[in-house]
Amino acid sequence: MMTGAFFENWFLPGIWITLQVTFFSAALAFVVSFVVGVLRAAPSRIVRILAGAYFEIFRSTSSLVFMFWIAFTVPMLFHIQFYGMAAGVLALGLTYGAYGSEIVRGALAAVPAAQREAGIALNFTRIQRLRRIEIPQAWPEMLPPFNNLLIELLKGTSLISLITVADMTFSGNLLRLVKGESAPIYTLLLVLYFVLAFLLTRGMRLLERRAKAKIGQAPEKTGLFGGLRSRSSIDAVTGTAGTGGAK
Amino acid sequence: MSAESPHTANTPVTDANPAVDGSELIRFDKVTKRFAGNTVLDNLCFSVDSGKHVTLIGPSGSGKTTILRLLMTLVKPDEGTIKVGGDYLTHEERGGKLVPAGEKHIREVRKNIGMVFQQFNLFPNMKVLQNIMEAPVQVLGLSKDEAEARARELLDMVGLADRCDEYPSRLSGGQQQRVAIARALAMRPQVLLLDEVTSALDPELVAGVLDVLRDVARTTDITMLCVTHEMNFARDISDQVLMFDGGKVVESGSPEKIFGDPDHDRTREFLSAVL
Ligand SMILES: Nc1ncnc2c1ncn2[C@@H]1O[C@H](COP(=O)(O)OP(=O)(O)OP(=O)(O)O)[C@@H](O)[C@H]1O
Ligand SMILES: [Mg+2]
Numbered sequence: 001m002m003t004g005a006f007f008e009n010w011f012l013p014g015i016w017i018t019l020q021v022t023f024f025s026a027a028l029a030f031v032v033s034f035v036v037g038v039l040r041a042a043p044s045r046i047v048r049i050l051a052g053a054y055f056e057i058f059r060s061t062s063s064l065v066f067m068f069w070i071a072f073t074v075p076m077l078f079h080i081q082f083y084g085m086a087a088g089v090l091a092l093g094l095t096y097g098a099y100g101s102e103i104v105r106g107a108l109a110a111v112p113a114a115q116r117e118a119g120i121a122l123n124f125t126r127i128q129r130l131r132r133i134e135i136p137q138a139w140p141e142m143l144p145p146f147n148n149l150l151i152e153l154l155k156g157t158s159l160i161s162l163i164t165v166a167d168m169t170f171s172g173n174l175l176r177l178v179k180g181e182s183a184p185i186y187t188l189l190l191v192l193y194f195v196l197a198f199l200l201t202r203g204m205r206l207l208e209r210r211a212k213a214k215i216g217q218a219p220e221k222t223g224l225f226g227g228l229r230s231r232s233s234i235d236a237v238t239g240t241a242g243t244g245g246a247k
Numbered sequence: 248m249s250a251e252s253p254h255t256a257n258t259p260v261t262d263a264n265p266a267v268d269g270s271e272l273i274r275f276d277k278v279t280k281r282f283a284g285n286t287v288l289d290n291l292c293f294s295v296d297s298g299k300h301v302t303l304i305g306p307s308g309s310g311k312t313t314i315l316r317l318l319m320t321l322v323k324p325d326e327g328t329i330k331v332g333g334d335y336l337t338h339e340e341r342g343g344k345l346v347p348a349g350e351k352h353i354r355e356v357r358k359n360i361g362m363v364f365q366q367f368n369l370f371p372n373m374k375v376l377q378n379i380m381e382a383p384v385q386v387l388g389l390s391k392d393e394a395e396a397r398a399r400e401l402l403d404m405v406g407l408a409d410r411c412d413e414y415p416s417r418l419s420g421g422q423q424q425r426v427a428i429a430r431a432l433a434m435r436p437q438v439l440l441l442d443e444v445t446s447a448l449d450p451e452l453v454a455g456v457l458d459v460l461r462d463v464a465r466t467t468d469i470t471m472l473c474v475t476h477e478m479n480f481a482r483d484i485s486d487q488v489l490m491f492d493g494g495k496v497v498e499s500g501s502p503e504k505i506f507g508d509p510d511h512d513r514t515r516e517f518l519s520a521v522l
Contacts, residue, residue: 114364114366114368115370117319117321117364118368118369118370120321121319121321121360121361121364122361122382122386122430122431122434123357123358123386124382124385124386125354125386126350132381132385133370133372136372137372215371215372
């Protein structure tokens, strides 16, 4: 069905592009999540309003339309031409960053007020409280929803095929046109996205266990495989084992 | 505690600070605090002298916790002013006028105040030693070594030298509270606020915490403001007892006077109810 040459020339690079776009979009989204999420609880009203506006605007925008806008409208309006992948990364990162800011804001708000008060009583600055007390305690709570978002993002990267970046989906479509058979190709794509998502989830679970151990909620040492073994495969797939490592 | 008690540092060599040895350290001046229209503190005036151990008593809801939280700047007064060591706590003078203080001013005055909470409030993300070292390093700018030495000395004092490598969640309530006391002392405050610090503890753990506080009261010159239901403890360590009700000071005096022969019926009723 698929010739080896085609696979090597199109499909493998496609997977690689998908991974790259996921990685860079996730990195951007991560930074945006924290900056916007923290600022949404800033002492200054105007800052809170601006950060809230960012969240509302980007959450309500279609990331596909936004991607088209960056890829095709921005060059016309501002004479800035984005390399196709950069446009996709920008659109995905800014949009998913808005969703992520809600995760950060919510997790920070869930840190008990008593912890903030203990920080004030020790005369920490606001920034020190965030860095040393509030974010470290909120971090394990952020990881499961971040995992969901990361998988949404991975699947969302297929949108960049529509601005002609040759990712996995783009290569699949191309192959379909060339070969004229769609069933095996789309099945392969589904499986590939699933495998990638599964690997990401494993990685995030590991992070989560580490994070919980760091705040004294679980035994400190968990190896890569120790963790895998201790959890049922159903939990791993459905993602319902959020508190499995907690005391 | 060793001869090099960390708390001797509270007495400045040069007397830039008026608030040492018997002079006034804390002053509430016509402080009013309301919560949703409910006036909890009503034009409250009182002062505490430096080095004194003062116990606040009064019925539930009389505003004892609110007083300590005002001093810790966890809540802001609606009216009136609070002074600590001669400086306004939540206000500052600018152009001859009193305006709400900025964060910088508040932190400058607040550095003299420490607090121990009913629920301990240790940082669960840090081990015991780190809980104590964190603020001295981050806030006071101590080197890690200095802070660690200070933390270990204090842990020794509260009898937990061997638990420095545990997470707080693995300690009993009494042990956590003793760590919390050490953590507050590591900042070398002039004033220590204690809000029912044994109320959340199992009865058999109370004595250990009170012993540590007796030790602090005896060996340091830290001013203590203490809300407690442990009347024996209050009698032992207090220089002065303040009875609150209806948002005001009902009466104030030595523990012998207040517990033995109070002037006011309100005090008498309250004490007969709790003793
Ligand atoms: N954050 C708040 N919001 C609304 N009401 C509050 C708040 N904090 C305190 N109050 C109210 O203020 C009053 C005084 O509370 P406070 O906790 O200071 O009393 P207390 O003397 O410490 O009582 P207790 O002995 O029960 O601890 C109570 O009626 C309480 O309900
Ligand atoms: Mg109280």
